Amino acid sequence: MIQLRYFASLRESLGIGDEQIELPEDVHDLPGLTRWLQGRDATWASALANKRLHTAINQEIVKPDATVTDGDEIAWFPPVTGG
Amino acid sequence: MIRVQTEDFDPGAEIEQLRHRNKGQAGAVVSFIGLVRDLNAGDTVTQMTLEHYPGMTEKALSGIELEANDRWELTASIIIHRVGPLVPDDNIVFVAVASQHRQQAFRACEFMIDTLKTNAPFWKQETLPDSTRWVEPAET
Numbered sequence: 001m002i003q004l005r006y007f008a009s010l011r012e013s014l015g016i017g018d019e020q021i022e023l024p025e026d027v028h029d030l031p032g033l034t035r036w037l038q039g040r041d042a043t044w045a046s047a048l049a050n051k052r053l054h055t056a057i058n059q060e061i062v063k064p065d066a067t068v069t070d071g072d073e074i075a076w077f078p079p080v081t082g083g
Numbered sequence: 084m085i086r087v088q089t090e091d092f093d094p095g096a097e098i099e100q101l102r103h104r105n106k107g108q109a110g111a112v113v114s115f116i117g118l119v120r121d122l123n124a125g126d127t128v129t130q131m132t133l134e135h136y137p138g139m140t141e142k143a144l145s146g147i148e149l150e151a152n153d154r155w156e157l158t159a160s161i162i163i164h165r166v167g168p169l170v171p172d173d174n175i176v177f178v179a180v181a182s183q184h185r186q187q188a189f190r191a192c193e194f195m196i197d198t199l200k201t202n203a204p205f206w207k208q209e210t211l212p213d214s215t216r217w218v219e220p221a222e223t
Contacts, residue, residue, distance in 0.1 A: 008134055008206035009217040056204070059139035075136060079220040082133070082164060082205025083117050083176050083196055 002070065004037075007077035013047040023070045030055055030066045033074065052079055084160070085144040087135065089167040092177055097161060101179050105158040113188040114179035115196050121171035123218070128209045133166045133175070136204035140164070143203040147195055155191040157182050162195060164205065 005018045027033045038045040056075040057066055068074060086092075094116055102112055119131045144162050151160060163177040178195045182188040200221075207218040 005136070007136055007204070008208070056136075056139060059136070059142050061202075075139070077136070077204065078206065078217065080201065080204055081207045081218045081220050082135070082203050083200035 109181035111185040117176035130210035
């Protein structure tokens with residue numbers, strides 16, 4: 001299983017903040033996982049196409065081509081605006 | 084020390100605690116307080132809600148504090164960030180450092196708040212009189 005998390009405006013667009021799914025068999029990295037999620041429907045396709053989204057794996061910011069493995073917690077979110 | 088909380092904080096009391104944590108060693112304390120504004124991009128803001136990524140937030144803030152303590156000689160430091168619904172004039176964030184000398188304290192405090200703004204997973208949503216909107220990061 002992998003844990004997926006979506007925050008802020010992305011969470012609102014998708015209508016979901018977190019979910020657990022089985023790691024799809026042919027998915028090994030972040031671009032693959034994003035494409036797999038975009039295959040769900042037009043809402044997912046367009047929300048995850050946003051080039052400004054950041055990604056974290058196991059709560060660390062990662063590069064867009066990072067490897068995904070079973071058990072990971074993967075998060076997508078817009079640029080941060082705290083402080 | 085880092086804290087993420089919905090409750091308000093008392094900057095005066097926090098500074099008192101900071102200066103007493105290493106009594107006698109510090110020659111300077113520098114602090115920063117971030118507040119909710121009632122106007123943003125020309126619009127009246129009635130409420131601001133802070134969302135965050137529990138777990139990652141604490142890691143990010145601890146990492147920022149650790150890096151500041153590596154780069155400057157600090158005798159004590161603290162970051163407090165509030166989450167949840169806030170209203171104009173509320174405290175949002177508090178950063179304070181103590182050091183032997185003021186240059187170190189100024190630089191460390193500025194580094195901590197600047198890095199927090201770009202690296203810590205917080206998101207602001209503003210409530211305007213007729214709508215809500217997510218705050219866009221400032222151009223840097």
